[in-house]
Amino acid sequence: xxxxxxxxxxxxxxxxxxxxxxxxxxxxxxxxMHTVLGLAVALLGVAxxxxxxxxxxLTLMQILIYVGAVCIVLIFGIMVGSxxxxxxEKTIKDRKNIFLAVSAAAAAFFLLMIxxxxxxxxxxxxxxxxxxxRHLGESFLYQYCLAFELISVILLIAIVGAIILARxxxxxxxxxxx
Amino acid sequence: xxxxxxxxxxxxxLAVFLLIVGIYGLIQHKTFIGMLVSTELIxxxxxxxxxxxxxxxxxxxxxxxxxxxxxMGIAAAEAAIVxxxxxxxxxxxxxxxxxxxxxxxx
Numbered sequence: 001x002x003x004x005x006x007x008x009x010x011x012x013x014x015x016x017x018x019x020x021x022x023x024x025x026x027x028x029x030x031x032x033m034h035t036v037l038g039l040a041v042a043l044l045g046v047a048x049x050x051x052x053x054x055x056x057x058l059t060l061m062q063i064l065i066y067v068g069a070v071c072i073v074l075i076f077g078i079m080v081g082s083x084x085x086x087x088x089e090k091t092i093k094d095r096k097n098i099f100l101a102v103s104a105a106a107a108a109f110f111l112l113m114i115x116x117x118x119x120x121x122x123x124x125x126x127x128x129x130x131x132x133x134r135h136l137g138e139s140f141l142y143q144y145c146l147a148f149e150l151i152s153v154i155l156l157i158a159i160v161g162a163i164i165l166a167r168x169x170x171x172x173x174x175x176x177x178x
Numbered sequence: 179x180x181x182x183x184x185x186x187x188x189x190x191x192l193a194v195f196l197l198i199v200g201i202y203g204l205i206q207h208k209t210f211i212g213m214l215v216s217t218e219l220i221x222x223x224x225x226x227x228x229x230x231x232x233x234x235x236x237x238x239x240x241x242x243x244x245x246x247x248x249x250m251g252i253a254a255a256e257a258a259i260v261x262x263x264x265x266x267x268x269x270x271x272x273x274x275x276x277x278x279x280x281x282x283x284x
Contacts, residue, residue: 005181012183016192023199026215027206035207039215042196046222049192052183053229055243065250070218070257077261078211081268101205105198112194121186124237131239139240147244151251158255162262 012052018045032078040071057133189230196223210267210276214260221253 018041025038047062140148182188196219203216225246232242271278 009181009183019192019196023196023219026219027199027203032209032211035212035215039218042219043222046196046226049189049226050229050246053189053226053233054239055229058229058243058246061247061250065254066218066222070254073257073261074211074214077214077264080261081211081264097205101202104205105202108201109194109198112197113191116187116190116194121235123235127237128239131243136240136243139238139244143240144244147248151248155251155255158258162258165259165262166265168266 011048015045015048015052018042018048020045032082033075036071036074036078039074040067043067043071054131056131057136186230186234189226189233193223193227193230196220196226208275208277210260210264213276214257217256218253221249225249 022038022040022042022045026035026042029035029038043062043066047059047067050062051059200216200218200220200223203219204213207213207216228242228245228249232239232246236242267273267279
């Protein structure tokens, strides 16, 4: 094990710590805005994990789509869904169902850990080691063409639906929709 | 010497961690935004799982990446829809607390 491999392992642990810290901020933060910022930290850690799993392309997409777009949309939702004075001090007053939450999470944890440890994972006999974006794009356009087209239709429907939903509230007040 | 970053179990346990944190947050958060954030954590756990199987077990490394990209697309669409819901709900009720929406409660 060379010096650089130690550095790589240490960096991996840093990404794992980012995920753990971000997740704890997400579930324990008192201020709603901090919840979203904790999510951004956790998603950055996940991007690093994708890098260690061999996919540079997915690392970049994770940072672009999740850390970039989704977190901005969530912060936008917080700002629209609160009055200006609320944004800074919008705290989570009381937490409900702590016992239910802990027991559901513990049940899922034990079930999944048992199935992970009991299963004998068998690698495929012949593995192609081509993680390039070129290979990915080719399989998008040949093998997964239908799913690729369907997801674009879903995104279009989601955008149109979001516009209609967000505009519909204006008409309820009796104002002319412009 | 075994590398922890080159071991399937590391990634599976990490994915389980994200899933249980997501489930915990989904149940105990009191706001729409908090529940949506927890859902994103669960979806990321699923993504890590797919990428780990893709790296260690799958014959073709494009499969898991394609599925993970689909998960990202679905999550982005879902976030946009939920935020537009939040805008519509805020216009009508002036609150984004799910406990304030009691019109259909018997």
